Amino acid sequence: MGSSRSVLFFINLAIIILNLVAPTISQDDGICTFTADYCWKCFDTGTYTAGDKYQVNLNSLLSSFSSSAQNNSGFYSSSRGQDSNKINAIALCRGDLSQDSCQACLNKSTDILLQNCSTQKEAIIWAERCMVRYSYNLIFGIEQTDPFKHVPSPRFAKNPQQFELVLTPLLDILSDRAASGNSLKKFAAGHATVPGGETIYALAQCTPDIDKQNCSSCLKQSVTEIQTCCDGKQGGRVLKPSCNLRYEDYLFFRSIADKLVDIPAPVPAAPALKEEKKKSNIKQIVITIVVVLVAFVTILSSICIFLRLTKRRVKLDEDENSEDVSLVESLQYDFETIRSATDDFSDANKLGQGGFGAVYKGRLANGTYIAVKRLFKNSEQGDREFKTEVTLVAQLQHRNLVRLLGFCLKAGERIVIYEYVPNTSLNHFIFDPIDQAHLDWETRYKIIGGIARGLLYLHEDSRLRIIHRDLKPSNILLDEDMNPKIADFGMARLFMMDQTQGDTNTIAGTYGYMAPEYVMYGRFSVKSDVFSFGVLILEILSGKRISSFQNGENEEDLLSYAWRNWRDDTVANIMDPKLTTGLGIEMMRCIHIALLCVQENVASRPSMASVVSMLNSHSVTLSIPSRPAYYLQHKSGSDITGPDESKNSMHASANKNSDFTEPYAR
Structure with a gap:
């Protein structure tokens, strides 16, 4: 009986403490106060019905943020659903937080957001x-x-004028440092001392998905707003969807050596008052005691919930290599839906056939056209690996990549669904005598720029660094406006962002487009794709294939032909005769860039970031290219698709790992 009373007393004490220290929440939509730990904005741009597909996707997506264990950067971004039920979301934790603190904040925030909006x-x-x-x-x-x-x-502040003289430069410096961050974190924190003893602690942060210029713009504007909204105050915040600023007269973030940068004030700082330090220490001790009590009671009162969650956590640990289950479910199509959309995979809807399966045109019940890849039933890949790869590729979102919409698995059937691209491939246009007429200079230049931006996204801006390894005209699809979309990731390799090179004993690809270091040594990197891109540019500009073509009495490949004309200052010979109009300077610059990309020395080739800069700005100086690699010893333009073609002093076989992603027949 005595122990029961003790437990009841302890729980009542905990409830009282929780009421005293519980976070305050702004109840009015759109209003934030300094004492509110949470504030939100519910937009009136549209509503959904409780229980509908939009709400299911929303709950699933936000839940994945608050339970993810795969990201310690504190930044999360993803999508769920399709068409009118598609939901996009971003979550960002303060840059100094531990992963546990970040997840705790996201848990609470998503609960409040879903409750109030x-x-x-x-x-x-x-x-x-x-x-x-x-x-x-x-x-x-x-x-x-x-x-x-x-x-x-x-x-x-005690001395508003002196405070302002220190605050603005501090925020400007932190804004610049935050904007210079990478694609995982754009965060900077620091402090400066005001004459008279006050210390200003401040931070600046952007969502890492925006680039340096946009981050800097957002933060600089916020610094200006700080001067207006918080003039003379000891603390203040500017909160925006893409960035935020905060400053206080006390240390509100973790003091970590590699994040906290001491920024000296313009004049020598006076020592802080001992009394202030004493009060600050007492305050910290009280807060620590309260937090410990709250944590103890919370753990004691939620043991049952913890045990139930443990079961679920064990299940997730067993499947740690797969993507989030809810995302996989949102991408999975019913087999009968696909059968109906393609008229039972009729020959009339067949778009083509490649090494991994046939592609069919389909139309869903809502009128959306799709391209359906029905893979051959001889893959060695397991169902879980297949789902994982589909989920990863489905998250690649760029206007110059063919978008993967979903997949279907049923009784040995493996089907991948892509967006339908109406104008077939670049191969069909640049080498067809009739359709070549549709490719004027402006269109070709737009196609070159679009392919470059798509590759830059794969190499630098996607969640993982992706090496395509099979870039060629038949794998570039064109939409109704002749915008290029990179397709066929069947031979792609995934790198971590700090990984620069890989090796393989399995050479798979198309002669002429493969970089020499890959053909001879099985060595591939982002520069392998750069080489293929250079070959593509020369084909687009000349209208000739990389494979050997007759040039008078001599037979040579396109690279040697282009190099000879560059060396002899007869570059006009390289250009397609059908290009009767266009900017000669831009044409010459594109040939120059192409020759830089196909250099035999890997280190000499530019990155795709440099290529995009060269294409977008004529002020960027181009270096002199060196001799390109040659493929006269091989039959250029032929695919390596199986071990029976390994006759060229190398081991060549099919790529059996990632065979689901080839959208259109090669």
């Missing part, structure tokens, strides 16, 4: 330590400064 299709919440936003509109890689919140402290 229960039917809105678009909403955002800012917590002290994290931010979560979702929308049915595209939000990735876009600087967004509205809605915004200004949260000034109610207290004034």
Whole structure:
């Protein structure tokens, strides 16, 4: 009886403490106060019905953020669903947080957001330590400064004029450092001392999906707003979807050596008062005691919930190499739906056939056209690996990549569904005597630029670094506006972002487009794709295939032909005679870039980031290219698809690992 009373007393004490220290929440939509730990904005741009597919996708997506164990950068971005039920979301934790603290903040924030914006299709919440936003509109890689919140402290600085002279330069420096961050983290924190003893602690942060220029723009504008909203105050925040600023007169972030940078004030700082330090220490001790008590009681009262969650966690650990289950489910199509869309895979709907299967045109019940890849039934890949790879490729979102919509698995059937691209492949246009007429200079230049941007995304901006390894005209599809889309990731390899090179004993690809170091040594990198891109440029400009062609009495490949004319200053011979109009300077520059890309020395080839800069700006100086690699000893343009073709002093066999992603027949 005595022990029961003790437990009841302890629980009652915990409830009282929780009520005292529980986070305060702004109840009014769009209003933030300095004492509120959470504030949010529910947009009136659209609503959904409770229980519908949009809500299912929303709950699934936000749940994946708050339970993810695969990301320690504190930044999460993903999508769920299709068409009107598609939801895009971003979550960002403060850059100094541990993974556990980040997940705790996301858990609480998503609960509050779903509770208070229960039917809105678009909403955002800012917590002290994290931010979560979702929308049915595209939000990735876009600087967004509205809605915004200004949260000034109610207290004034001791010397507002001196305080302002130190604050603005501090925020400017932190903004520059945050904008210079990478694709995983754009965060900077630091402090400076005001004459008289006050210390300003501040941070600047952007969502890592926006580039340096947009991050800098967002933060610089926020610094200006700080001067207006929080003039003379001891603390303040500017909260926006793409960036945030905060400063206080106390240390509110973790002091980590490689993150906290001491920024000296313009004048020598006076020592802090001992009394202030003493009060600060007492305050920290009280907070520590309260937090420990709250944590103890919370753990004690939630043991049952913890045990139930442990079962689920064990199940997830067993499947740790697969993507989030809910995402896989959202990508999976019913077999009967696909059979109906393609009229039972009729020959009338057949678009082509390649080494891994046949492709059919289909039309879903909602009128959407799709391309359906029905893989041959001889793959050695397991169902779980197949789902994992489909899930990964489905998350590649770029206008110059063919979009994977989903997949279907049933009784030995393996089907992949892509967006339908109406104008077939670049191969069909540049080498067809009739369709060549559709490719004027402006269109060819647009195609070159689009392919470059797609490769740059694969190499630098996607979640993992992706090496395509089979770039050629038949794997570049063209939409109704002749915009290029890179297809066929059947031979692609995935790298971690800090990985630069890989090796393989299995050579698979197409002669002429493969870099020499890959053909001879099985060595591949981003520069292998750069080589293939250079060959593509020469084919687009000349209208000739890489494979050997007759040039008078001599027979030579396109690379040697281009190099000879470059060396002899007869570059006009390289250009397609059908290009009667166009900018000669741009044509010459493209040939120059192509020759830089196909250099035999790997280190001499430019990165795709450099190539995009060269194409976009004539002010970028181009270096002199060296002799390109030659493929006269091989039959250029032929595919390596099996071990029976390993006659060229190398081991050549089919790529059996990633055979699901070839959307159109090669």
